[in-house]
Amino acid sequence: MHRLVDLLRGHGENVAVLTETHRLTYAQLADRVAAAVPGIGDTRRLVLLETRNDMWTLVHYLAALTGEHVVLPVPAGRDHATMVQAYDPDVVVADGAVHHRRRASRHRLHPDLALLLSTSGSTGSPKLVRLSHTNLISNATAIAEYLNIRESDRAATTLPMSYCYGLSVVHSHLLRGAALILTDRSVMDEQFWDLFRRCRGTSFAGVPYTFELLERIGFDTMDLPTLRYVTQAGGRMAPERVTRFAELAQRRGWELFVMYGATEATARMAYLPPDLALSRPTAIGRPIPGGSLTLEPLEDWADDDVGQLVYRGDNVMMGYARGPDDLSLGKTVDTLHTGDIARRAPDGLYEVIGRTSRFVKIYGLRIDLQQLESSLRAGGITTFCTSDDGHLVVAAARRHDASAVQRAVTEATGVPACSVRAVAVDELPLLPSGKPDYPTVRRLARGAGHSTVTDLRELFAGVLQKDPAGIDPEATFVDLGGNSLSYVAMSVRLERMLGHLPTDWHQRPLRELETMARPVTGRRRWWASTLETSVALRAIAIVLIVGSHAGLFELWGGAHVLLGVAGYNFGRFCMTSVPRTERVRHLRSTIAWIAVPSVAWVAVVMLLDDDYTWTNLLLANKILGPHDSMTAGRLWFVEVLVWTLVALLLLFWLPGLDRLERQRPFAVAVAFLVVGLALRYDVLGLGLGREAWFTMLAFWFFAIGWAAAKASTTLQRAAVTAVLAVALHGYFGSTLREAMVLGGLVLLIWLPTLRCPVGLTTVAGVLAEASLYTYLVHYQVYELFPRHPMLGVIASLAVGVLLTYLLTLLRSRFSSPKGTFGRQSASRSRQNVDLGAG
Structure with missing residues (x-):
């Protein structure tokens, strides 16, 4: 039970964890983990853990593993009612507390089972990957070996711990006694890089979209003297982008590791050595230490060097779980048929050239297109789903509104709406054989000049009085012209949509916020709302000012x-x-x-x-x-x-x-x-x-x-x-x-x-949004009620709120997309500064 704590303690005074406010050695981390173990329980149980890249999550994740519990990590800030209903966890670790749903497990848990991870985070299916202690250790060991992770390394957590890629960074570095820089900040955030430099970071990981962001923020000019290597996985990155970053790495003295993996292989199956990234940017590389890749022949392929990619290794999962009954199963899988069509080059490197089944990977999420079609059909939308140039492409029959279809796809898959192209057709296109005509679906989507918007984009348009079609998904709230009043309104409304409001949301591009947006299904917990402290203080202060x-x-x-x-x-x-x-x-x-x-x-x-x-x-x-x-x-x-x-x-x-x-x-x-x-x-x-x-x-x-x-x-x-x-x-x-x-x-x-509470967040937002106008008018309003100060206060606040509403409505009329003021002043001349309301 305590082997993990002993392993941590064995690294002694090495730095284990760095955050914006804390620095822990391995000995201190071991103490915290040991102290958290009793709180989770001494009876082996299924533990659902809400994850953030913070100390609390790390300590309780390690404590759950130490106590030999089975851990099911899920991303914080989402509604996990479906997963809770499907697997009925015994313990829920969330919101900074351990919630015991029962004292003994009602599940039969296989002795080897350690971790359950989502296969895709995609279509709402509760299918999970069952991973053993052997899977975790073997994959972490292999990764640490080919990356040559050292005790002096310090890796920033750029990916969530609920994702196999993000978790593999944690495992491999703790195994080698290296340090983790825990942060939930985006690479778009200047404070992320301040923290990275201050902690002398040596590495970070990214999915293809991460590298798009890096190009936008001028990563090639950043001064990162301690950076040793960067890893990329989570989907195929365009070869030309691989080449650009490999050239940058060569110029700046760090290394780029392009990697290939799947949750079913715990994380990694292959890697491309940095010295080959320039010459072989299309390749996934060679098998990780301890693993092997082979090709299984395919029908209709005459090339002997092409086949379905099959992986073998100790990191191959125990098997899938589709419900709690599967948690008692032992290992049911020895080899992993990846579903990728690959070519083996004479130098032994593998290159993926297609798919045998209808899966696509977008933003690090693997989407089962067949299941997506079934899910949409169950919701009354008949579709054909395919992919095109990194986008999900969906054709919907029977005159469905393309915007509604796009929202349904976003809700079902979790990908941002900017990655979904939806088109409405009278009838779905078929081949002469009667099979779906997916090439025609792609052509229709391209010809439609996709212009649908999401609820999130419509929210930005409504608060900022802009045309939704003219909102650039790469723009931030600041770029879109948010002002001091709209900042409060947006923060409150955005929290309702995202479920958890990042502290730097105003500096994140809309496209990135869309990746966080999830519909809140079921009954929201009454305490689950996040309110910015500055907004709360504005609301409280204006009440105190008027009342006094x-x-x-x-x-x-x-x-x-x-x-x-x-x-x-x-x-x-x-x-x-x-x-x-x-x-x-x-x-x-x-x-x-x-x-x-x-x-x-x-x-x-x-x-x-x-x-x-x-x-x-x-x-x-x-x-x-x-x-x-x-x-x-x-x-x-x-x-x-x-x-x-x-x-x-x-x-x-x-x-x-x-x-x-x-x-x-x-x-x-x-x-x-x-x-x-x-x-x-x-x-x-x-x-x-x-x-x-x-x-x-x-x-x-x-x-x-x-x-x-x-x-x-x-x-x-x-x-x-x-x-x-x-x-x-x-x-x-x-x-x-x-x-x-x-x-x-x-x-x-x-x-x-x-x-x-959610209701309190709404009230605070309304009062804070109206605080400037309340401050201006309250002197004249409360004087109308000389003998009834309570009425005077209520009337002052009400007038301030009403005046704010009317002026917002007026601005909305004048800043419509057809007006000059709307195109120029409202969209470009205002800065999001929460200063104005007093």
Whole structure:
């Protein structure tokens, strides 16, 4: 039972795991695993494990194996009702907790069975691959041997642990005492590469789509001095792309391993040595150590060097499981008929040239086209399904809407909608023999000029008031012109669709988000919603602001929390990797989206009463006065925010400062924080006293948020937290107020997202989305209810929400695809910055 723990402990003080916040040696990892074993149970059971690339998942996966349980890994953030219903696991490890469904297993589990993996993640079938301890060890040993994994290696987890490829990286590195850099960040995320460099990463793995992303982000120019090798599997990569990356590897001093495998072989069956990647980019290479490949003759093939590829080795699965009764079976498979048609070259290398059965592999998912047709037919859609140029191609009969067909295929397979070409036909095309005419299906799909969109693309179009057909799947939310208001709306709606909202979703291309999108079937768990902390703080703060001003209660500090949130989102969304001119344009647009409605509201109020003066109209009342008016400070938050952004726009227009920030983002943020603290402690001797709370001297709250956004290590976050705590001490002269501000901003620094009930997420999203307009109008609204502060607060919030809705509707009318404003301003001029609502 404890052999695995002993193996880990045998690597001693070698670094085992690195994350953004933790560093564990093998001895420490062994201790954590041993401590987690009793929590899973001492009776051998079937354990369903929700996986993320994090410490919790790794420890509990290893603990389950140590306890000799049978592990069924599934990706986190999805609905696993079908799998739970089909296999009835005894234990579910999810949401940071171990849920015991029963104390003893109701299953008969074969003694050799260790792991169950999905065959394809494709058509909703519960068919699983049964893998033994021998399978896992033999494949990890072979991989470690041909990759020459060393104790000094550090591999980043670019693939999910629920996927055999991602899990093989974990197994092979732990076997050799090497380190894992655990992260769920995308290779598109600049912070992934920051972590990779900081941890001195030596390798990472990718499917073909990963390499498409690498080309888009300028991987060929990246400085990665410790990179030793890169592996590719999960489907055939275009030979020309293999050549490009092999040439890049040769120039930059690292190696490219192109590999071939299947879940049924635990992971790997063949590999192409790096020295052959340039000369033989079409080949899958040679068998892995301990394995062998042969060709089985095929009918209608005259070439003796061509046949069905058959693999033998200790890593070949025990067999398939189609239900819980199969978990008691021993090994039923000795050889693996891959279904691939391959050619063996004179030099012994194999090249796959086709398929014997109707399987395709897209985005690392193996799709059974026959089962897909059956699945769609069961849903009332009669189709012929094939593939063409890396896409699923589907022809549907009886006048089905192509968009609906595409969504059905996406739901059934899990591939992104941009990889599905659907066409509606009156009758499905047949060959004279009566068999499906798949070449005609491909021609029809090409001729249709596929333009269907998914629910996700329609969501982006609806929130951003854009034409769905004009949305580029390679664009991010930032690229598509998201603004401060649409960011909140999108984050809440997107979480409902994805089930789990990645912290960097705004920087991921739509195409990548589509790969995560899954329909939520069945009954969602009431606690399973994710809410961004910045959104939650905006909602809470606006309620506190309105309630305190209306006299319902006195809980001050909401506006200062919002100033910190504004700085946090400035760091996240304005200080991105886009060119300097784009940064400036985005900042200018952000200022307009805050200032224009603020000035417009002041103008309206000035027509009705004398609350505001011409200095309010300039958003400069705190600068120009008059300072003795009862309403002088009402808009101080908007004024401070707008003029802070104006100053930063002018500063970052300077090429030198822009360049420095890109090189040292945290250091630059800290430098501005130092300036803010100098103002906070009145180094200049201005002697403003209490008035400093509500002037530009409160800039240090903004700077704290900015520094928090750029803090990428535990030490940096701890330093920002310490500075916050010290600077807040005695600032307001109110312990409660200081504690509230401290609590809110500490949450922002350490906890980017919160788990909360779905209904609460919706309410928070609505309030946060309306927070700017609520802040502007609440002074005039709650005064209408002088004796009923509760009504005043409710009315203020309701008016803010209603005004937000009406203005969004108005913008939608003017930004339709036919309008000039929609084509130019709404689509290109706004930056996704969650700053505007106060």
